[in-house]
Amino acid sequence: MIALNQENLPLIAQNAILPKYNRDETQIGVVHFGPGVFHRAHQAYYFDKLLEINPNYAICEVSLHSTNVRDAILPQDNLYTIAQIDAEPKMQIIGSIMGFLVAPENPQKVIDVLANENIKFVTSTITEKGYYLDNQGKLDFSAPEIAHDLENPNNPKSYIGFIMAGLRARKVKGLPPFTIIICDNLSNNGNLIKAAIIDFARQSDSQMLDYIKNLQCPCTMVDSITPATDDALRNRVAAKIGAKDNWPIARESFTQWIIEDFENNNEIEWQKIGVEITKDIKQYERAKLKILNGAHSSMAYFGILKGHKNVYDTTQDKEIMSLIKDMIFNEIIPLINADFSLENYANSVLKRFENPVIDHQISQISWDGSKKLPVRLLQSIIEAISQNKPFENMAFAIACWFAFIGKMAKSNTKIIDPIGEKLNQIGKGLKGDIYDVDILIDATGIFDETLRQSQIFIDTLKSKYIKAISYKEAQYENA
Ligand code: CS2
Numbered sequence: 001m002i003a004l005n006q007e008n009l010p011l012i013a014q015n016a017i018l019p020k021y022n023r024d025e026t027q028i029g030v031v032h033f034g035p036g037v038f039h040r041a042h043q044a045y046y047f048d049k050l051l052e053i054n055p056n057y058a059i060c061e062v063s064l065h066s067t068n069v070r071d072a073i074l075p076q077d078n079l080y081t082i083a084q085i086d087a088e089p090k091m092q093i094i095g096s097i098m099g100f101l102v103a104p105e106n107p108q109k110v111i112d113v114l115a116n117e118n119i120k121f122v123t124s125t126i127t128e129k130g131y132y133l134d135n136q137g138k139l140d141f142s143a144p145e146i147a148h149d150l151e152n153p154n155n156p157k158s159y160i161g162f163i164m165a166g167l168r169a170r171k172v173k174g175l176p177p178f179t180i181i182i183c184d185n186l187s188n189n190g191n192l193i194k195a196a197i198i199d200f201a202r203q204s205d206s207q208m209l210d211y212i213k214n215l216q217c218p219c220t221m222v223d224s225i226t227p228a229t230d231d232a233l234r235n236r237v238a239a240k241i242g243a244k245d246n247w248p249i250a251r252e253s254f255t256q257w258i259i260e261d262f263e264n265n266n267e268i269e270w271q272k273i274g275v276e277i278t279k280d281i282k283q284y285e286r287a288k289l290k291i292l293n294g295a296h297s298s299m300a301y302f303g304i305l306k307g308h309k310n311v312y313d314t315t316q317d318k319e320i321m322s323l324i325k326d327m328i329f330n331e332i333i334p335l336i337n338a339d340f341s342l343e344n345y346a347n348s349v350l351k352r353f354e355n356p357v358i359d360h361q362i363s364q365i366s367w368d369g370s371k372k373l374p375v376r377l378l379q380s381i382i383e384a385i386s387q388n389k390p391f392e393n394m395a396f397a398i399a400c401w402f403a404f405i406g407k408m409a410k411s412n413t414k415i416i417d418p419i420g421e422k423l424n425q426i427g428k429g430l431k432g433d434i435y436d437v438d439i440l441i442d443a444t445g446i447f448d449e450t451l452r453q454s455q456i457f458i459d460t461l462k463s464k465y466i467k468a469i470s471y472k473e474a475q476y477e478n479a
Pocket of ligand 1: 292297
């Protein structure tokens with residue numbers, strides 16, 4: 001079978017949608033950190049559309065750690081397939097990636113590209129944990145990577161370290177700063193990262209403060225359900241396009257990207273490529289993180305305790321879905337204000353979860369709970385308690401996370417989380433009684449004073465925990 005690459009594109013033209021622009025005439029205008037599946041399914045797709053009307057925004061990828069994606073797609077001229085796998089599967093070859101750097105191999109090259117005058121945007125999908133924010137959303141100076149970058153400003157390791165080195169190099173060259181767009185599921189993402197960059201500058205190079213005071217860092221809401229790639233997908237894509245793609249991506253056809261209004265946003269024809277610019281990003285961000293992501297995490301932990309594997313299976317479980325619906329419609333929606341119908345939004349989200357052709361593993365969603373749950377559920381619980389509103393189902397979801405920690409630890413399954421090792425150790429000692437809850441509240445460190453002091457919250461969490469560990473799959477055999 002032929003390989004997917006630039007030269008072979010004419011041979012697969014019958015089977016897939018190809019880039020509708022001349023890739024050789026494009027110029028790199030965006031640096032993106034974190035070329036994982038979500039970015040390649042989402043932003044790279046939007047920028048592929050943009051290149052049809054504006055050749056100045058091809059993407060240079062920067063991987064902060066691994067060489068996997070580069071090694072897979074560089075031999076295919078950075079081309080790859082997006083398989084939109086709804087009712088009528090559609091194969092599209094994406095051509096917007098025109099450069100690829102693996103930062104640890106040559107950090108200076110990354111700084112050089114950031115300081116290139118053609119670069120207007122720096123985007124990122126490095127997951128919640130990649131920004132090294134603490135539980136208050138502030139830059140965590142105790143993280144070894146941040147400490148390293150303060151000591152080694154010209155040889156950074158972290159995203160924040162590279163951003164600062166890139167901005168410093170631009171200042172030296174007399175160039176304006178780039179605009180930063182964070183595409184991770186963090187609440188208030190742009191503002192938090194701008195504050196983290198300013199804090200870093202204050203510690204490392206206060207002469208930068210003036211240069212970055214007008215840094216544009218709009219908040220964004222990104223959405224498209226993108227499962228991890230497996231061999232079944234590789235085979236399906238190969239059969240369909242008639243070429244071997246080392247790393248195709250599957251996603252639902254639904255996709256949404258909303259960006260808060262920012263200075264010079266007219267440099268790009270955002271509307272033409274389906275990206276919405278809004279003055280009120282908060283309502284979209286809150287709806288998405290609390291309804292979609294809040295439900296996703298809850299379904300993941302509850303689903304794992306009941307032995308389910310993917311989101312679709314979990315939607316077929318009446319007990320789980322009745323709890324999820326109660327949580328969304330009676331607990332979360334009353335906490336959000338929006339000028340669109342949140343009920344319609346929630347119904348469309350639930351419908352998307354019920355897509356049988358998307359094999360979205362709930363184990364994937366269960367990763368990084370200590371970073372995801374504060375944004376997705378704990379904030380809503382705090383608001384509900386302060387407004388005297390119900391939060392039982394949300395508390396049950398947190399209790400399921402606790403039971404999940406015990407289940408993983410006792411079956412010697414690695415917990416993927418920035419505090420995974422600690423959770424594994426603690427999980428091994430859990431007894432299966434209400435005192436586990438006190439231990440986990442302390443150990444996870446993600447419950448703020450309001451929650452720790454709320455008797456009603458602690459009592460509810462304890463009783464829900466006992467329910468959570470009563471599921472057969474959750475039982476602590478050696479407790
Ligand atoms: C999911 C998200 O893995 C997860 O935690 O909740 O990746 C979710 O699929 C996306 O945010 C959808 O846009």
